[in-house]
Amino acid sequence: MDATGPTMHAMVLHATGAPLLPEMRPLPAPGAGELRLRVAACAVCRTDLHVVDGDLPPLARPIVPGHEIVGYVDALGPGVAGFAPGQRVGVPWLGATCGHCRYCRMQRENLCDRPVFTGYTRDGGFASHAVADARYVFDLEGVPLDDVHAAPLMCAGLIGWRALRMAGDARVLGLYGFGAAAHLIVQVARAQGRRVFAFTRAGDAPAQALARQLGADWAGRSDEAPPEPMDAAILFAPVGALVPLSLAQLRKGGRVVCAGIHMSDIPAFRYRLLWEEREIVSVANLTRRDGEEFLATARTLALQVSATPFPLEQADEALRRLRAGELVGAAVLVP
Numbered sequence: 001m002d003a004t005g006p007t008m009h010a011m012v013l014h015a016t017g018a019p020l021l022p023e024m025r026p027l028p029a030p031g032a033g034e035l036r037l038r039v040a041a042c043a044v045c046r047t048d049l050h051v052v053d054g055d056l057p058p059l060a061r062p063i064v065p066g067h068e069i070v071g072y073v074d075a076l077g078p079g080v081a082g083f084a085p086g087q088r089v090g091v092p093w094l095g096a097t098c099g100h101c102r103y104c105r106m107q108r109e110n111l112c113d114r115p116v117f118t119g120y121t122r123d124g125g126f127a128s129h130a131v132a133d134a135r136y137v138f139d140l141e142g143v144p145l146d147d148v149h150a151a152p153l154m155c156a157g158l159i160g161w162r163a164l165r166m167a168g169d170a171r172v173l174g175l176y177g178f179g180a181a182a183h184l185i186v187q188v189a190r191a192q193g194r195r196v197f198a199f200t201r202a203g204d205a206p207a208q209a210l211a212r213q214l215g216a217d218w219a220g221r222s223d224e225a226p227p228e229p230m231d232a233a234i235l236f237a238p239v240g241a242l243v244p245l246s247l248a249q250l251r252k253g254g255r256v257v258c259a260g261i262h263m264s265d266i267p268a269f270r271y272r273l274l275w276e277e278r279e280i281v282s283v284a285n286l287t288r289r290d291g292e293e294f295l296a297t298a299r300t301l302a303l304q305v306s307a308t309p310f311p312l313e314q315a316d317e318a319l320r321r322l323r324a325g326e327l328v329g330a331a332v333l334v335p
Helices: 046-053 147-154 156-166 180-191 205-213 242-247 288-300 312-323
Strands: 007-012 021-026 034-044 068-076 088-091 094-096 129-133 172-176 195-200 218-221 230-235 250-258 279-282 307-311 330-334
Touching: 007 312, 034 088, 034 147, 034 307, 034 312, 046 312, 068 129, 068 147, 088 147, 094 129, 147 156, 147 180, 147 288, 147 307, 147 330, 156 180, 156 230, 156 250, 156 288, 172 180, 172 242, 180 195, 180 205, 195 205, 205 218, 230 242, 242 250, 307 312, 312 330
Parallel strands: 172 195, 172 230, 195 218, 230 250, 250 279, 307 330
Antiparallel strands: 007 021, 034 068, 034 129, 034 330, 068 088
């Protein structure tokens, strides 16, 4: 496409730790099996911080970050069925898988050996338009949220849902780090009849107040003991020191679920904390089944989503505020 053809806006990362640069780019045409969407909103995830700050290996540069995308289909590539122009859709972190490795064959596509990640190995949603593999795009029909408030569902909600499933049938659940994911999952967990304790950084009264408002039975500092021992804990904060802290609050047979893609080192701790069949597990990516299950739940629950919108060109400010812990809920970029 020549320079006089249709164009799109994008915020582009060229080097680790560098500011995102606004660019005008040729509007991409979707290839076979792909669709192009007009981005209506893209939430800002802590994983975007890890991409920008270099906590994750820089696999593609330049790259347009963003993987919590809500938009409207505006072009279909060859062979795409099941979508129509104007349809509202969502694009998540897992952008494609090989379909052939042992993990894909075992229906564990989240562990694929050759995955594609939106906003990390292929351009994402910090832009006015994005191209996605149609097989990994979710239909958002019937989700009773506007575009800004639906965007955090596409990672905070999806990864939160997978982490909740990994917590098993825990009736008393702790959520460490009460941000975009936890403020959604506390509502799902309460709807399932679980008791929920919310843990925040010291002095984060707004997050604790939001946790109580959304149904948490208790909210306090991460280093505080909850009212009673817990069956499981989900760590959304990427702080390795929370692993032994949360283990110490579990009942026998309890489980700690580490939900982030990156975490600071876990300090040494006494084996006594792990004894009595306590477990530590991690969550990696998501599957399409996770997405379908969570969105089915989101269609039936009146989820309250805390979201702060930012113009697309203020992507760096949104990232800064997330990094500094100045946000309650999610930041969302709006082209």
